Amino acid sequence: MAAMRARTLAISLGLLLALGSGQREPYAEVLDPEEAPEREDLLPSGACRRVTSCKECILSHPRCAWCKQLNFTALNEAEDRRCAQRQELLARGCPPEELEEPRGRQEVLQDEPLGHQGATQLAPQNVRLQMRLGETQRLRVRFRRVEGYPVDLYYLMDLSYSMKDDLERVRQLGHSLLNQLRRVTSSVRIGFGSFVDKTVLPFVSTVPSKLQHPCPKKGECQPPFSFRHVLPLTDNASAFKHKVEQQNISGNLDSPEGGFDAILQAALCQEQIGWRNVSRLLVFTSDDTFHTAGDGKLGGIFMPSDGRCHLDADGFYSRSGDFDYPSVGQVAHALSTANIQPIFAVTSPTLPIYQELSKLIPKSAVGELKEDSSNVVQLIMEAYNSLSSSVTLEHSQAPPGIHISYESQCKDTEIRKDTGTQGQCNQVLINQTVNFWVNIRATECLSGPHLLKLKALGFSEELSLELNTLCDCNCSDVQLQAPYCNGVHGDLECGVCSCATGRVGPRCECSEAELSLPNSGCRPSNGTGPLCSGKGQCHCGRCSCSGQSSGDFCECDNAGCERHEGILCAGFGQCVCGVCHCDANHTGPACECSKDTSKCMSQNGVCNGHGSCHCNQCRCLEGYYGIQCDQCPGCKTPCEKHRDCAECEAFETGPLASNCSLACAHVNVTMSPTPLLDDGWCKERTVDNQLLFFLVENEADGRVVLRVRPREKGADHTQAIVLGCIGGIVAVGLGFILAYRLMVEIYDRREFHRFEKERRQLNWNQDDNPLYKSAVTTTINPQYQSQNEGSSG
Template sequence: MGCPVNPLDDIAEDCCLRRMRNILRDDSHPGWQFFDLLPSSGRYRSMISPTNRAMLPTGWTVRLWLLFKLLAMVHAEKMPDTGSCQPHPSCHECIRSHPSCAWCKQLDFVQAGESDMERCAPRVELERRGCLPSEIMDPHSEQRVLEDRPLSNSTQHQSFTQLAPQRIALQLRPGEEQRVTVRFRRAEGYPVDLYYLMDLSYSMKDDLENIKRLGSHLLAALRDVTTSVKIGFGSFVDKTVLPYVDTAPSKWQNPCSPSDESCQPAFSYQHVLKLTDNASEFESRVSQQRISGNMDMAEGGFDAIMQAVICKEQIGWRNVTKLLVFTSDGTFHMAGDGKLGGVYMPNDGRCHLDDRGLYTKSHLYDYPSVAHLAEVLSESNIQAIFAVTGPRLSMYEELSRLIPKSVVGELREDSSNVVQLIADAYSSLSSTVNLVHSSDLAPGIAIAYDSHCGDSETSGRTQGECLGVRVNQQVEFSVRIKATTCLPGPQKVVLRVLGVGEEVHIEVATLCDCQCGDTQSNAPHCSGGRGNLTCGICSCQEGHAGRLCECKPEELVDAEATCRDANDTGPVCSGKGQCVCGKCQCNAQASGPLCKCDDAGCERHNGQLCGGNGQCRCGNCECHQNYTGSACQCSLETSGCTQEGVVCSDHGHCVCNRCHCDAGWFDSHCSRCADCQTPCEEHRNCAECRAFGTGLLQKTCSASCNQTVNVVLASATDERWCQTKAEDGSLLIYLIERDKEGSISLTVNGKEGNTTKKTFRLVLSSVLGLVFFGVFLIIVYRIVLEIYDRREFKRFEKERKHAKWNEVNNPLYRSATTTVINPKYNSD
């Protein structure tokens, strides 16, 4: 069913449009309404007027929308049904509303002042309120196997049965799922029809010579795996209009190049040989074929496939395994390409072969789309084998992903390996079992598949699938069918295995009406014959009213006055019911003489009214047995508080099946104490004072401690020995023993110093020693340096005093002299 995104966007878009149009047509987008213009035969947008076409979503919009829709569908399918049964006024409406709803038809079930809507509730609730099980209408889905022929084994060859059962009748209650088990066994020797469809363009010339000698080898290969096999033959080139073929008279008669090569005129598709088991006839008819030619690399193979599938009588298809072998070394034209040659009408999906087997409408109808081909191949149960050359392999693999039950094989340039290729492809197709349902599934029916394939299992898929199924191996599928609404009438669902001509026919009807069996006209229960009785409810005759037709409305004087409090001008019955015959008939969520009690206004717990453990009556919860509390939230059970037969370890009390611990105790069963001393801590002070005379009790040891204390020197490796800190921080090691009389003796192994403090002190003293030693060295260095400097200074002073300097003038010395002459000076 998937439509993967393909490099050829038009293919993927057309596939998505066609296969999902039924889902999309209910949406509110103004363009979705035009999806109905796309018929099941795969027509495309050119049918729609330009105005309407503009309103259609684009290809990527379609894909995104489909993604969201599919995710929503999967999410809705996986989500549990969180709805619940709500009261309804009639049995029919009750059982249609929810699968858990049941209806009580017991005459005296509804009390005075209550509405008949109270008859609609879950079965357990109705029985609790006093309705007899035989008076409860609670239909459930049923299935009847109408035909179940045994599966064939390897010794049966006259008639084959691979799929069972063959016919089933289902009665489905809306919202309730029913499982149908379908069995499939791959029979040995199942008949095969093989139609060989060959590209006869010029590039396939050498291939044709090999195919002419193919018949006997192909039949021999298929007869190794089946008792009955028929083969047929057809060929194709392309549409007989420009630009696909050359329409010039000379080229029309001989389209091959070089011109001295004798070729037949171009054609679109020709059916040559009807399916036959005569190998000689196959070789004879194929040997008469001549090569042809066209102008481009793409061929008209899609036209040929469509005609070969649709023209069932001309081809001679039987209701067996049907294979269509498509061989080509070129690409393919698809929907829309025909416009290049003026061919714009969408392919109509009908047979147009003349008496010679030629396709006569190729110049009128466009190539079919991939989605259209996928649909007709699937509906006709034909499996396609694409035998193509290496350069085209990837393109045809993409095409195969869009066509169910198809495979691709690599063809040698001269088609010499085609027999082995077909045999391998047939083996691959036959070993894959795909169980699907008909595409025209009625709205309101949902189907999911669980596959049981022996070594592997899958669940919740849109189709059943088993891989690698061997001959005579049996696999099973659980088909889960659910009606989401009441169907207008019996609907048919057809299940089939792709590639197999057998089907499972399922007739689906819905249980939407109550067959109470108490219908009575003029029933005495209805006030002596004033009404007709159906499912415990009275339908009053004209002129009578009331739940039991007990009054005539015209005889009542101001009937509504009795349905209100005195001087009350508000709505009758507090607006929560109807005034019938001067009495209030309350709605489902109200009660009391004037419907003042709100039966839906009680306290909730965990989102449920009365915690789901009681009934709401006039605003108060009436709890079921073993429940209490304002919202019935408290269970009276004590299983959650009990451990080894003791409730809350005797250190608390059980409330709502949970322990409330005494002060100082905690955990789920009050088994742990926050402030309690361990036995080792309890006897620590006595062990210290009795053995060593130290600790907190050293002054009152004799009066406070009555244990017997022994001091030993043996090593204490047993985990029973206590290792605690003494008062001075040292490690105290001792063993506590109790004799039969209850006397306690302490065996003290020893008292080890506090290694932590010792280590700290040692480290501290070392550090302080290093500090003091460094400071001492610095002081000594400064003292020595000071003494040395003082001595040097004294020596300098002494030398300076004894120094004598020569004070004679230096002959080289002359004092500086500056002579300035005033130019204005006159000596005179």
């Protein structure tokens, strides 16, 4: 038992010495070793699983190794102790040549220099990659935009009736466009194609007369068609002009056009179009939107586009009525696969729609086309320059378990981590070199070599990357019926025995029949408890411990110590029989506490005098916080702390005025009539809301020296302000009253004038009231009459 403990301590001491030596072993041979990420020496506890075969070991972690040395494990140790990180195995006595440790590496098979033969833009061109599972390989890819790179441009035009004026412009396009492109490259070719829409209802009228002449007005007009390839790519501008002059306008019924059919056929029919392996541009001109997948059902077309070329001998899309329009994703995939960069030259009403479409199609551009296409050459050149100066590196479909990310370095700036699955650099100048770092990690074993393609969108060159995963050991000690394994009872491979049926034990030394015998040698002398403490197996009266257990009866657990932040013994000690043996500068049950105090020290002492140092971290007093307890939100600032004393000493006012001599005995105040006010001066408001300016000149030894600026005496304007406010209120009130009276007066006068006007317009005599009727009966008093008569007689 004592010998076992001594051996365990010796192994632990050897491991500490190995870890302290600072030796590092590279695990991947990269193109530039200085750029490879530095690996850590310590692995998290349990990273190397306790397994019994070399293959399982190397699959557990990319830094795990297997010791195949014979007799490496002690008699009471299981063979799974052979799996550990390299430093630990070396410290335990495993010779370096006995370590089985497959390493990931990169092998450059072809690396033509950039600019080679005037056309090489992407390097390297062929790389073979060997990867351990979980290991990240960092591959550097260089790109240089060369001058005069060849260009193929295919002009695809909408020939619906609304594009009649544009056709006249395009007929004169060939020479000017070729001349502009030849300023950029000496090798340029141009082709032409046109489209209208599917020749079925409701897209095109199927009335025979309308099929022959679909245009709304008389004149030259050709029958409608879906797509027609007119001119293969050529450097002859006259041939372009001649072919385009033969084209006539056509027509359809609805607004959206069949442009997607045309784009797809132009990308798929590469032989007919005549595409070279150079920069490929497809200029798409239209003044309307496009039909997409599903619209074909309106015309009774239900079969999805099959993604194949269907051009007949005359260049027409022969099966337009059989297949539905392609989807946006199908068009984007076809363009990307054919390495074609589309330029959408469209009129202003449809510009927002095509801008959204461009976001879904890699390496595409959109420009606003004038109503008569007069700016098409300028638009194409601007789009070409924009596309050529944008470099996007992407990869083909990766197999399951392969994860790829990108980092970019553009214009000698710092390395930037790209989002998504592409590397991106914009505004790349001619002859400028940009770097991409491709990070590749495998989490599953590949069945065999897998070829992955890396390419810069819009450029013809590719990088062929052969991926291989290292998922097995290549041990050279394979021996059948090895004497080490008791001859016929076992075979030797990678330092361990593979026993025949019926045999067990590290060296196949026991038969299964012997297992039925009493196992007294696998229990302590008192004979109690499970065999091998329940942490191993009893073989022929001897415990073979598993995992991190050790001892004659596997009673010691070398992985049962306390952990800190999930790391056994915090990574600063060794676990021996359940107890952490800490390094010299660490302490604590999990070695989590550093004895160093450097992080606690400040100019004002330990934790600025506001806390204590524990495990090289400050524990602050209540009210203080910060790494060194240097912050206190509830504490007064120096200006707030000396404000009251500055006020009472200088002006005999403030909250301390009655007790200034005692409360501010440590303060010496001098008046400065014309101070230079800068950021060092305190600007505080007193209780009576006046500004107080002072400067704290010294706070040493408990004495405080302040310099105070005298207050500026000014006139008391309180009475004037009060009278002004009252006068303003009275004036506003009088103004409202006068305004009200004026409005009433105006209203009354207006009503009076209206009344007078109506009276003057009356056409009857006001003296004859039509409503008045006089009395019709007259009563005579007879007495009155007789009296008159008598008197008269």
